[in-house]
Amino acid sequence: MxxxxxxxxxxxSLIMAVGAQNAFVLKQGLKRSHSLPIAALCSLIDALMITAGVAGLGHLILAFPLIKDIASIGGAVFLVVYGARALHSSFIPQALSSESELKGDTLRAAVLTTLGISLLNPHLYLDTVVLLGSISTQFDGADRPLFGAGAVLASFVWFFGLSFGAKYLSPLFKKPKAWCYLDRFICLTMWSIAVALIWPYL
Known part of the structure; x- marks a missing residue:
């Protein structure tokens, strides 16, 4: 054990860091807009990547740096656009009410955004496939899959906890100012990650 x-x-410890995925899951949880499918999708993506890492596929990413380059540049562009949308949204008064809770992106749009935020972020591959995969090599036999299973469980607990826990912040987000600050925080997060991704190429 x-x-x-x-x-x-x-x-x-890796999944709890403030990032694009967490910010998006939190916002969708507050809006109650497809929050559970999004939490499930983020968890499944992590589970697949962690499993790949434990299986030893991290060496493939290290062997072909072009994979990381494509993900970095594509991810930076995506995050800049998403951050701009969040900044624009911060200037539009909104509040969490019974009417606004029902409004939001379609499930298809939410799923595509989740896939973009997740799969175009090279930190996903570095943290799950490469880093967790490397750490798992210290375990032998059945202990290695158990290590991976523990990391997968942490991911599921975190994303669903974040999604469900967002409802306890609902009273705060009945105030339009709170949404303004959240959207600007999301914008800052997305643009900061975008700069970090593109900086090595400048």
Whole structure:
């Protein structure tokens, strides 16, 4: 069980960092707009990447840096556009009410945004496939899959917890100012990650 517990600890510490995925899941949870499918999709993507890492596919990414380059540039462009949308939204008064809770993107749009935020972020591959995959090599036999299972569990608990926990912030977001600050925070997060992705190429 030591490998399983370590997997939970390492996986949890990586996923809890403020990032594009977490900001998007939080906002959709507050809006109650397809929050559970989005949490499930983020968790499944992490699970697939962690499994690939534990299986040893991290060496492929290291062997072909072009994969990382494409994801970095594409991800930076996507995050700049999404951040601009969030900034624009911050100037439009809105509040969390019974009417506005029902409004939002279609499920298809939400799924595509989730895929873009997740798969175009090279940190996803570096953290899950490369880093967790490398750490898993210290375990032998059945302990390695247990380490991966612990990291996968941490991801599911985090994303669903973030999605469900957003409802406790609902009273705060009945005030339009709160949405303004959240959208600007999301914009800052997206643009900061975009700069970090593109900086090595400048």
């Amino acid at each position: 030591q490998a399983f517990i370590q997997g939970i600890g390492v996986g949890g």
